[in-house]
Amino acid sequence: MYERPGRRTRPEHNEWSTSVKISVIGCGYLGAVHAASMAELGHEVVGIDVDQDKVESLSQAKAPFYEPGFEELLGRTLATGRLRFSTDFGDARGSKVHFVCVGTPQKRSEYAADLRFVEGATESLLDVLAPGDLVVGKSTVPVGTAARLADLVSSKVPGAILAWNPEFLREGFAVQDTLEPDRLVYGIPDDVDGETARALLDEVYASIRERGTPQVVTDYATAEMVKTAANSFLATKISFINAMAELCEATGADVKQLADAIGYDDRIGRKFLNAGLGFGGGCLPKDIRAFMARAGELGADQALTFLREVDNINMRRRIRMVDLAREVCDGSLVGKRVAVLGAAFKPDSDDIRDSPALNVAAQLQLQGAVVRVTDPAAVENSRRLWPQLDYAATPEEAAERADAVLVLTEWKQYRELDPAAFGKVVKQKRVLDGRNALDRDAWTAAGWSYRALGRRHG
Template identity: 65%
Template sequence: MAHQAPPRITVIGTGYLGATHAAAMADLGFEVLGLDVLPEKIEMLSRGEVPMYEPGLEELLRRHVAGLEGASGRLRFTTSYEEVADFGDVHFVCVNTPQRHGEYAADMSYVDTAIESLAPLLRRRALVVGKSTVPVGSADRLAARLAELSPAGEGEVELAWNPEFLREGFAVDDTLHPDRIVVGVRSERAETLLREVYAKPVAEGSPFVVTDFPTAELVKAAANSFLATKISFINAMAEVCEAADGDVVKLAEAIGHDERIGRKFLRAGIGFGGGCLPKDLRAFMARAGELGADQALTFLREIDSINMRRRGHMVELAREAVGGGLLGKRVAVLGATFKPDSDDVRDSPALNVAGQLHLQGAQVTVYDPKGMENARRLFPTLGYADSALAAVRGADVVLHLTEWREFGELDPAVLADAVAERRILDGRNTLDAALWRKAGWTFRALGRPTA
């Protein structure tokens, strides 16, 4: 039966995904309780502050956190599973599934712990909804565990799977106006409840796709594998362009006009990184192997290796640019995050290149608009500057490695006066070559040996 009152929502895990989901659910009009095991994170969120940089997220949070002036008060945070079990009708599990140390597979310990902690406290009807990215088959196993552990009993506590498709830098918009909502369910009741939760985006035209558990789990892996394939495809073309004196940017433009191919994700550069694509790709391969379907995904190994090769190629181009040896050379690196509009440096190609240059004897100075603190924690031995101008001072070569808008707006003439040598390598193919050359720079971009 439908709820008289709207369902009350809890969000377990308030990292990147959870904090965004909790704030968005409050914005859609629901009473929301967010849980995290780290008290300092809960204190921070309760003050209306976000533990990461994501455009628009802090404003969204502040509109709803209880106790803040002018807020709706629909959003609260806790460290207590008892409180969560007591409060919620729909429990979203948004914890992390990192890559296991030393192997490709996903580490499911946080998801397992969340279910083990919540289930024994569920004494009434509830729907538990997984949003974490998990190996296919996990939902089946977790549903059985939920039924086994919850006092409310069989049929009262159900599981559903509802993968997330957030793009960092656009997470708020992607949550409030998703390009699709996918739900893996086993009952009409679960589907009805999730339709109620997502009624607003569905009314605005977001497609609502209903599947079984394994398909819902596979959707996320398949989507990320496709995007990674597209990026590595154009980077493979960049390698061929380097060998054949072609121009990969023009090539991408020409093939992108074919609407079956499309323009998005066809920018050649130093490849993808971040907390999702690389680990999801590897976990997908590992899981396919366990299922005996590894041959279906052997091509993803090549996608991964093309991607990693890009970083090494950038290091080689830098070495060539400074005359063949990096020892004692000063290298300026513009960009530390894996993509713009984020402070996320997880598996960042830019930082990886900076680190490799440093290991080969270069003096590396990094500047990034938002990622400096995280970069410093990860690579304390690199040099850091608090502006692009300061970073390039005395540089023998400048590397543009994250496509922040700020870097596209730099004045090459101003930077020219600060560097030792006017050489720039564009690792993202977003700078205006003519502009830099006019200011006396030697300009080289990946996959464009002659452009």
């Protein structure tokens, strides 16, 4: 069922909200932002996590990850007294709504999602649940997980209910996407328990609903599939334009102009048609692989075979970038100094999970290049996971006497570099725009040799 309430002037977040006691299980990226946002909406919230250091950091209003606006939100909501964090699951007792926000990483050596954390969090909640309590899954899970967990909850705590309420956060916009979502999706039972679950979720999201946010109220399976279907579509769109970039390189066409031209068709749209190094992070790669794995388990694997090629196209972009770097460095990377601007998988984040930029940097180093990596937010995370790489604090430091500069994460700071001034620190004015983010005309006018995936030479 789809509903769109009548729009009203945007209120303060807690104008209509009655306070609900909420627990948030798992205080990583999703859970911490959700906990603070629920407190911002006027609810009384406790965030539960097994990581003592993380809980202490959050309790002191120090964000354990980089996300614009989150630390300010955290400090503000802690100061109200409506938000606290704990390592004790017992502190969730007495809450009416319990959000499960733990991770579902890809299993080692498999495509399938690892559900140990979701299952563990749900089982831990059984000791504190009371009849009438609502457990709300927000983690991205394979279809069928919610029904199985609902049976577990109701069998162990009669009267307790489970709902599925997928998240749609974009890293870099997580606070905005939680407080001002573009839709609310409820997966609930088709009975009186479903009516109770919907009423509780409506109470939690009262001020968001009053702003006219669209609602989709549906069954468990559909709610579970919404997130993976959305991510699969976005991944397909990205890989489509990157496949076109491969053809552009073979034909001499220009992929940016191609994307502009087809993007004017409102059935297609210009968003996510930026050819380049491809996608990474903790969602798109593992979600499309888990989607394929689950389809295979259900005997419907042929429906998603196209996603295997989507994944393959994405990974080929990294190989092509290394090849292009070798090409501009006169056919050999051995001993060449290469600056890599960007380590996070996307700008406005310190997330380096499945980072295309770091993957390329490591491949360059393995092929004999002297690589220096810089990033505005992700250097420390990168250093812990990729200690074999060399790091710099600034683009200028990374590019000192460089034979080539690779822009692999489209941070605003890199898009706004002055190519004339920047050219004074390098040995060779060669730039590879891995994200098609730079002003090609400005860089070529400053004497740089400009190359990008799917673009004509500049």
